Amino acid sequence: MRLFVFRDPPLDGPTNMARDEHLLYADDLRPAALRVYFWAPPTLSLGYFQRSEAVAALPEDVRDLAVVRRATGGGAILHDREITYCLAADDSIDLARKAPPELYRAVHACWQRVLAADGHESALAPEDFPLPTPRTGPFFCFEKPGRTDLIVADQKKLLGSAQRRIPGRVLQHGSLMLAQRFASHPGAALGDPPPDRIERWIDAFIEEISATLELSPTPLDWSPQRLEDVANRRQRYASDEWLHLR
Numbered sequence: 203m204r205l206f207v208f209r210d211p212p213l214d215g216p217t218n219m220a221r222d223e224h225l226l227y228a229d230d231l232r233p234a235a236l237r238v239y240f241w242a243p244p245t246l247s248l249g250y251f252q253r254s255e256a257v258a259a260l261p262e263d264v265r266d267l268a269v270v271r272r273a274t275g276g277g278a279i280l281h282d283r284e285i286t287y288c289l290a291a292d293d294s295i296d297l298a299r300k301a302p303p304e305l306y307r308a309v310h311a312c313w314q315r316v317l318a319a320d321g322h323e324s325a326l327a328p329e330d331f332p333l334p335t336p337r338t339g340p341f342f343c344f345e346k347p348g349r350t351d352l353i354v355a356d357q358k359k360l361l362g363s364a365q366r367r368i369p370g371r372v373l374q375h376g377s378l379m380l381a382q383r384f385a386s387h388p389g390a391a392l393g394d395p396p397p398d399r400i401e402r403w404i405d406a407f408i409e410e411i412s413a414t415l416e417l418s419p420t421p422l423d424w425s426p427q428r429l430e431d432v433a434n435r436r437q438r439y440a441s442d443e444w445l446h447l448r
Contacts (some may be wrong), residue, residue, distance in 0.1 A: 205417035206235040207408055208424065212242035215270030216439035218286070219247075220432045221424075223273060225290035226366065226373040228428070234291040234298075234417055238404050241281040243268050244384075249276040249364065251337045254446045260341075261386040271445050274364035274375065276334060277343035283381035283394060285404065290373045295415055298372045302365050303333060305374055306350035312410035313361055313378055314352055316403050322392060324360055327351045334362070344379070344389030352378075358390035 210221065218239060225235045245268040248254060256278075257269055264280060289309060291298040297305050307326060314324050327347045334348035344359045352361035363376025381394035395403075412419040424432070438444050 203233060203417050204420040205412050205415060206231050206422045207419050208235070208237040208239075208422055209404065210237060210239035212240040214242065215245040215247060215268055215281070216436045217432065219270055219272060219439045220435035222288040222290075222373060222375055223435050224428060224432050225288055226368065226371060228290075228431075231290065232292050233294045234289065234415060235422075236290075236408065236411060236419075237288040238407070239286050239288070241284070241286065244280065244282040245270055247272045247279050247281060248445075249274065249278060249343070251275050251448065252278060252341070253448050256341055263384050264386045269445060270439055271447060272364065274366045274373070275337060276362070276364040277339050277345070278341055279343050279362075279377055280384065280387050281377060282383055282387070283379070283391070285378045285380065285400065285407075286375065287378075287407070288373065288375035289411070290371060291415070293370050293372075295417075297415065302367075303350050305365070305372065306334070306363055308414055309363065309374065309376070309411060310350060310352045310361055312407055312414055315410055316406040317392070319406065320399070320403065324352050324354055327353050327357075327359075334364070342388050344387075354390045356390070359388075360390045360392070 248271045250273055293299045297308050317324055327349050331349040340346050343362050347353045347359040351359050354360055361378045363374050366373045379389050379391045382391050408419050
């Protein structure tokens with residue numbers, strides 16, 4: 203039983219969202235696939251249910267950034283200095299069959315252990331925090347932590363995730379904040395660690411999530427056939443029709 207692992211360089215918003223969607227629908231990436239990646243240029247991702255016109259009211263330092271709409275709900279995220287992950291899993295995996303918060307907690311706990319091993323203390327938000335919802339909350343996801351999010355001592359949000367479910371399969375992706383280069387970027391950060399430390403954290407996260415899912419990590423590259431599928435899916439994410447869906 204394998205966890206197929208993709209490690210990607212920085213890519214633009216439509217490409218990142220199309221590659222995540224490929225993981226959700228690819229029949230040969232079963233029972234689970236994991237993608238770890240970055241963004242270039244800095245990009246605002248809107249939650250599926252958010253209004254696109256809200257971007258015009260944002261502070262000047264972030265108003266003109268690239269924008270993409272996700273297929274997952276929740277608040278907008280400013281993707282810049284962060285590690286982003288995407289996990290797609292069949293319901294043959296116990297955690298994928300359970301209620302959404304269970305998979306959030308499991309993956310966030312993996313990141314918590316990775317960071318703790320390197321001296322960064324964090325915690326899962328307490329049970330009296332509201333559960334994350336796909337339709338409600340502040341414009342920026344990181345403005346207010348939910349019950350399953352990873353937070354630091356001042357209760358600022360360090361890691362949050364969102365899901366998309368189809369029959370028999372779930373996609374969960376999320377962002378771990380490394381640094382904030384924009385004054386309007388909410389949440390906590392990890393002091394802008396150097397590249398070698400980031401790679402070490404990613405290695406450790408892959409080990410942790412593989413153990414949690416009881417799967418064997420199997421690295422994969424993007425084949426020409428996969429890239430063709432991604433290119434087709436990217437057209438929707440790059441379109442004005444999708445961006446201004448709401």
